[in-house]
């Protein structure tokens with residue numbers, strides 16, 4: 528963790544902090560920050576409870592801007608590729624969220640691989656669940672049956688868009704602002720609205736060759 532876009536300092540107990548962080552917590556030990564990554568602040572990890580060996584990975588030159596939030600349960604895992612921009616983004620994982628290279632997430636976008644399960648449609652079940660949570664140490668509500676989310680390369684997610692459990696978004700796709708995505712999106716599709724509808728397909732200019740050329744320009 529030594530060649531980040533921010534300085535990292537370690538205290539005598541081996542805890543790792545972002546230099547100048549406005550929030551006083553150390554970073555979790557089970558995260559991987561690649562060179563030139565910009566984790567922003569430890570505040571983003573206040574609800575990060577992953578017990579995976581690497582519960583969060585931020586790839587080369589990727590950044591968390593505007594205090595995004597990374598919420599995970601014990602089995603949650605968030606894997607982010609290279610050159611990704613997360614702008615005030617909330618990622619919620621109890622299984623696995625994978626975001627590949629060159630993706631862009633705008634203000635207030637949310638990606639989740641899980642939520643309170645369908646059993647909780649019953650008011651009495653919800654009531655019991657809330658009472659149980661209030662008596663537990665962590666006060667967590669259990670999210671069950673998570674489904675992995677995969678966001679392929681070069682995807683652009685507009686502001687306040689929501690990506691739901693089990694969804695795969697194809698390479699180069701665009702998700703319009705405030706769109707709710709509950710089904711897979713094909714590569715290069717532009718999806719808008721709630722329920723999301725495909726309004727067009729864009730030209731696939733980001734061939735493998737384009738991508739490799741772009742990466743070579745940045746990684747010398």
Ligand SMILES: CC(C)(COP(=O)(O)OP(=O)(O)OC[C@H]1O[C@@H](n2cnc3c(N)ncnc32)[C@H](O)[C@@H]1OP(=O)(O)O)[C@@H](O)C(=O)NCCC(=O)NCCS
Nearest residue numbers: 633634684685686701702703704705706717718719720726
């Ligand atoms: C998805 C987006 C790129 C589409 O732009 P576009 O290709 O120029 O689309 P158009 O403006 O031609 O709209 C096409 C249709 O989709 C609708 N539409 C476009 N964006 C929409 C949205 N976010 N939600 C609902 N409907 C939308 C339009 O009303 C229009 O409908 P119609 O054909 O029935 O009249 C754009 O609308 C968008 O949402 N951009 C994200 C902006 C953003 O989040 N910026 C943050 C800074 S990074």
